[in-house]
Amino acid sequence: MSAPKVLVLRAPGINCERETHFAFARADGAPEFVHITELLQKPDRLFDYRILAVPGGFSYGDDIASGRVLAQELKSRLGGRITQFRDRGGLAIGICNGFQVLVRLGLLPCTRGTLDEEVPLTHNLSNHYECRWVTLKTQKSRCAFLPAGLTLRWPAAHGEGRLVPKDEGIARLLADEGYVALRYVDDRGEATMAYPQNPNGSPEAIAGLTDRSGRVLGMMPHPDRSFLPTHMPDWRTTLQQRGSLPKDGDGMVVFRQMVKEARAES
Numbered sequence: 001m002s003a004p005k006v007l008v009l010r011a012p013g014i015n016c017e018r019e020t021h022f023a024f025a026r027a028d029g030a031p032e033f034v035h036i037t038e039l040l041q042k043p044d045r046l047f048d049y050r051i052l053a054v055p056g057g058f059s060y061g062d063d064i065a066s067g068r069v070l071a072q073e074l075k076s077r078l079g080g081r082i083t084q085f086r087d088r089g090g091l092a093i094g095i096c097n098g099f100q101v102l103v104r105l106g107l108l109p110c111t112r113g114t115l116d117e118e119v120p121l122t123h124n125l126s127n128h129y130e131c132r133w134v135t136l137k138t139q140k141s142r143c144a145f146l147p148a149g150l151t152l153r154w155p156a157a158h159g160e161g162r163l164v165p166k167d168e169g170i171a172r173l174l175a176d177e178g179y180v181a182l183r184y185v186d187d188r189g190e191a192t193m194a195y196p197q198n199p200n201g202s203p204e205a206i207a208g209l210t211d212r213s214g215r216v217l218g219m220m221p222h223p224d225r226s227f228l229p230t231h232m233p234d235w236r237t238t239l240q241q242r243g244s245l246p247k248d249g250d251g252m253v254v255f256r257q258m259v260k261e262a263r264a265e266s
Helices: 017-026 036-041 043-048 068-078 081-087 097-105 168-176 235-242 252-264
Strands: 005-010 030-035 051-054 091-095 130-138 151-158 180-184 206-210 216-219
Touching: 005 017, 005 036, 005 043, 017 030, 017 051, 017 252, 030 036, 036 043, 036 068, 043 068, 043 081, 051 097, 051 252, 068 081, 068 097, 091 097, 091 252, 097 206, 097 216, 130 206, 180 216
Parallel strands: 005 030, 005 051, 051 091, 091 216
Antiparallel strands: 130 151, 130 180, 180 206, 206 216
16 A cells, blocks of 8 residues: 655745645655645645644744734635545644644634634734743544643644634634643642643643644644654663653654544545
8 A cells, every 4th residue: 555645845934844845754654755846836736735734943933923924825715626635535734833824724623614714813922932841742633633631751842833713602712622632730640720830821721723624733842853762851761761762752643643543534
């Protein structure tokens, strides 16, 4: 069975595409870099892939607002092809700036099934850029490929990561109907609003969302910076105590599970 093809999007200001490409290749996917200009010139090329990955960085310098320019390009030029890609069985992931793009595009959380922005992202409550390791717990959610109950450590690096639902009804919907895929947790593994464990102040400790279909996943922290065992902050201590390192770092589960799901559905 051939490896699922992964479109790793490139655009001005994106700077995590190499890590994302490497992680998918390590997960036995078949990643390819595709620049936004190439995709907009031939938008049906999207359907050649099983997975769409929008990496982190500062697309177009985050002018106007984080991820907005790239989201507008995708929305205006690709139109309904993005939802068609999802509905035909495609999977999508957005990491940090990529998550911001998918939210501004309306692909996340997409509770009504249409590309309508429902949960904007805004500046962290700390009012500055946060760069730190955080602890996360995967939730029982709609997501088709992220197992529940995992405790993971990934680095966060963002200035605009606070999700702000427009009304309490949407906030309850996200929490109660399985759209919340990842939460920030404290040392006891409990969801937390406390800083710095929750680095941006997102309500309900939301660190990542899926959509109605469960085929799209976005998160602010970076699995692409924690997929190797030597990425982990305590890898030397682990090596001393165990005499060896685990096969993967905590972020690798996302890439392996996406490739596994895409292969199973091929």
